[in-house]
Amino acid sequence: MSDHTATIESQFWRQISRTFVNWSLFRQIMSFVLFLVLWSAIVVAVDYFQQIPTPKAVFMALFETPFKVVLVNMLKSFIRVLAGFFLGILIGFPIGVAIGYSKVAKGLIFPAFEMVRPIPPIAWIPATVLFFVHIESQIIFLTFYGAFFPVVYNTMGGISEVDIRLPRAAMSFGLNKRQMLWKVILPAAMPQIFTGMKLAMGITWILVVAAEMMANKGGMGYYVWYNHTVMDYPHVVLGMGIIGLCGAICSIGIAWVGNYFTRWQRIF
Amino acid sequence: MSNANEEALDFVWQPPTIKSKIFSQTTILGTTSVLLVFIAWGLLVHFEVYRFVLFPSPAEVLEEGIAWVSTHVFWMDAGATTLRVLGGVLAAYIIAIPLGLMIGWKKIFSDLTFPTLELLRPIPAPAYLPLAILLLPWQEASVAFIPFIDAFFPVLLNTIVGVKMIDRDYFRAARCLGSSPKQIFWHVVLPGALPSISSGCAIGMGIGWMGAVVGEMITGKWGLGYRIWEAYILIQYPLIVNGMIAIGILGFGSSVLIRYLTVRLIPWRRSITDSLEESITK
Numbered sequence: 001m002s003d004h005t006a007t008i009e010s011q012f013w014r015q016i017s018r019t020f021v022n023w024s025l026f027r028q029i030m031s032f033v034l035f036l037v038l039w040s041a042i043v044v045a046v047d048y049f050q051q052i053p054t055p056k057a058v059f060m061a062l063f064e065t066p067f068k069v070v071l072v073n074m075l076k077s078f079i080r081v082l083a084g085f086f087l088g089i090l091i092g093f094p095i096g097v098a099i100g101y102s103k104v105a106k107g108l109i110f111p112a113f114e115m116v117r118p119i120p121p122i123a124w125i126p127a128t129v130l131f132f133v134h135i136e137s138q139i140i141f142l143t144f145y146g147a148f149f150p151v152v153y154n155t156m157g158g159i160s161e162v163d164i165r166l167p168r169a170a171m172s173f174g175l176n177k178r179q180m181l182w183k184v185i186l187p188a189a190m191p192q193i194f195t196g197m198k199l200a201m202g203i204t205w206i207l208v209v210a211a212e213m214m215a216n217k218g219g220m221g222y223y224v225w226y227n228h229t230v231m232d233y234p235h236v237v238l239g240m241g242i243i244g245l246c247g248a249i250c251s252i253g254i255a256w257v258g259n260y261f262t263r264w265q266r267i268f
Numbered sequence: 269m270s271n272a273n274e275e276a277l278d279f280v281w282q283p284p285t286i287k288s289k290i291f292s293q294t295t296i297l298g299t300t301s302v303l304l305v306f307i308a309w310g311l312l313v314h315f316e317v318y319r320f321v322l323f324p325s326p327a328e329v330l331e332e333g334i335a336w337v338s339t340h341v342f343w344m345d346a347g348a349t350t351l352r353v354l355g356g357v358l359a360a361y362i363i364a365i366p367l368g369l370m371i372g373w374k375k376i377f378s379d380l381t382f383p384t385l386e387l388l389r390p391i392p393a394p395a396y397l398p399l400a401i402l403l404l405p406w407q408e409a410s411v412a413f414i415p416f417i418d419a420f421f422p423v424l425l426n427t428i429v430g431v432k433m434i435d436r437d438y439f440r441a442a443r444c445l446g447s448s449p450k451q452i453f454w455h456v457v458l459p460g461a462l463p464s465i466s467s468g469c470a471i472g473m474g475i476g477w478m479g480a481v482v483g484e485m486i487t488g489k490w491g492l493g494y495r496i497w498e499a500y501i502l503i504q505y506p507l508i509v510n511g512m513i514a515i516g517i518l519g520f521g522s523s524v525l526i527r528y529l530t531v532r533l534i535p536w537r538r539s540i541t542d543s544l545e546e547s548i549t550k
Contacts, residue, residue, distance in 0.1 A: 052399070052402065115302060126508045205392045
């Protein structure tokens with residue numbers, strides 16, 4: 001009998017704790033704590049990892065960061081990423097629409113793209129030097145190239161996967177071709193188009209960092225590489241964090257715009 | 269009238285013959301498209317438009333390419349790059365797949381690990397390079413670390429999505445029939461997630477090639493990425509173009525290989541994952 005009351009009591013307390021404490025959130029916060037603890041423990045305890053900065057060292061490095069330099073570098077990276085990204089959309093989006101919309105355009109353009117696509121954007125670096133004089137334009141070409149294919153392929157895929165009943169219904173309501181494109185097909189393809197943009201943004205950040213590491217012309221990638229060469233590892237980790245933050249801001253921005261354009265379904 | 273009807277009745281669907289395949293619209297347009305690229309390239313070089321003066325013509329590239337492939341340097345480079353990609357990407361598979369299965373399956377595990385991984389995910393792989401150089405004892409490993417990071421997150425996310433997309437009823441049914449958590453893992457979670465995992469693996473392989481080339485360009489002694497970089501410094505443009513082509517072919521080949529293997533190994537692969545995969549890769 002006493003056992004029984006004990007169970008009821010424990011259930012009561014469990015219920016209380018469930019209503020007043022969000023355990024999932026608590027665990028999620030614990031995840032960060034656990035990560036930091038593990039990180040410091042490994043650095044302190046294992047001899048081999050001693051060169052890696054502890055979280056504390058990284059935090060202290062925050063106070064001696066030359067903020068002006070970091071800001072200028074951040075701005076440079078941002079300009080390169082956004083320029084390449086928007087160029088990619090500006091050129092890639094109409095091509096994607098054309099390929100998705102017309103079978104002849106697809107037959108003409110698609111195989112050529114399929115031939116070029118497997119070449120990783122990074123491998124274009126030496127070739128870009130031939131066509132673009134300024135390092136700035138080389139990097140922007142690279143980010144453009146990285147953004148181009150995800151945008152084209154997702155726009156094409158989004159359009160060709162539109163439920164056939166939608167255009168049929170629109171046709172029976174007597175829409176003309178232009179209205180069909182703007183009012184039916186593009187909105188229906190929007191979710192996938194934004195998936196492509198998100199991917200493109202991720203790839204542009206990878207490319208910018210890689211190109212800046214090689215180019216010695218400023219930017220966050222250069223900041224990280226420079227601190228590596230002067231063996232200032234807390235600042236390397238800090239730079240990585242800042243790059244991650246910039247990338248996250250960009251993808252959140254796209255998700256935000258994407259939410260506006262796909263108001264009827266929340267997928268981002 | 270009756271004649272036409274008879275003709276209509278006589279019509280039997282026949283599988284496409286080789287001849288009809290060759291002369292179909294897609295093949296003709298496709299060939300034209302590929303040819304147009306080469307013709308445009310040749311013409312641009314021939315008439316020395318803008319800075320195409322310095323660019324090698326297709327014939328030159330082909331000639332140099334054949335000479336390059338027959339040397340042992342090419343095979344050493346290709347082998348080195350392939351090994352790095354395979355090492356990094358396979359390591360990513362080995363770590364990311366079990367991790368993703370656990371994250372997708374168990375809420376507690378997901379709460380404890382996923383926020384941290386989300387924090388690390390936006391950091392692009394090349395940014396890890398200084399740490400990799402510091403962390404790993406020899407250079408091979410630090411080059412292979414970039415494909416590892418590049419492949420890790422797509423594989424992880426696809427695995428998680430794969431587990432989350434399994435119908436809840438399968439878990440309920442398994443539990444009703446009295447299976448242990450271990451049995452649920454091996455008979456529900458893993459087979460259910462495999463189609464999505466396989467597309468994640470193909471994506472990871474594709475991105476892994478990009479990562480390996482970055483790593484080799486920045487810190488390398490061997491490999492196709494390094495060879496392109498060296499050709500750039502020595503101003504050997506045909507070699508640059510050939511290197512790009514070689515990387516493209518090898519990367520494409522490995523993705524196709526992974527896809528072929530996974531389709532063979534997972535006969536229950538649903539078509540829905542194909543569209544999912546397209547939305548992620550392209």
